[in-house]
Amino acid sequence: MSFEEKTSEIEQGLKCQGCGAILTYQPGTSYLACSYCGTRNEIADQLPEDGHIESTDYKVFGQAMEGLADERYSYLAEVVHCSNCGANSRLNPHVTADLCAFCASPLVIDHQQKRILKPHGLVPFSVDYKNAFRLLTQWAGKIWFAPNDFKRIFNSRNDRLKGVYVPFWSYDADVQSDYVGSRGEYYYVTRTRRNSDGETEEYEERRTNWYPASGSIYSQFKDIVISGSTSLPEKFSDKIGPWNLG
Ligand SMILES: [Zn+2]
Ligand SMILES: [Zn+2]
Incomplete structure (x- = not known):
């Protein structure tokens, strides 16, 4: 696998196609609006044209x-x-x-x-500030015994709600494992015993036939996304997504 320098592409991608100004992103939109000339710079929501993301x-x-x-x-x-x-x-x-x-x-x-x-790539925010605040308020309304400090955040009009980019790693893996062991298969034999009435009866007894087994398993994993944040607990980072990695 080889390296490819992507910096210039990323920087060019963030410059306005109309006037070259540096662009900023408005959450919830699929474009970068230029505050100088008004050009809407659409964000590609597809993979690069050759369908290949550099690993x-x-x-x-x-x-x-x-x-x-x-x-x-x-x-x-x-x-x-x-x-x-x-x-x-x-x-x-x-x-x-x-x-x-x-x-x-x-x-x-x-x-x-x-x-x-x-970062190799950035996924734009899909929820804007207003919507995020509304959803949070809705959610907080359902919680009993929410701490007062927490409720104050919603009561006071401030900018405490912030969008944060969370880092994720994406892995591909070719995995091969060799195994050696014993494999057991059940078989049954018919035996006799005396029941409580003193009569002889037949019953099935399970036994295991062990034999040596070995082999090799090969598997491929694509786009396994793992949070790179040590601050955000996994139970939350797991809820971000699903990731459309193509
Ligand atoms: Zn512009
Ligand atoms: Zn902190």
């Missing part, structure tokens, strides 16, 4: 990732570390105060530059 060899990638020094897979970004839950988040530039999106603790914004992984 990277696991071992080669692991070596390249050591210390995150390889610029093909990482870039320098401003990262805020939450001292309460340990989550790392990226904030928009110029944000000077915020709460952790995972545990709602106030973040100490120390403007640290860190090398972080460059």
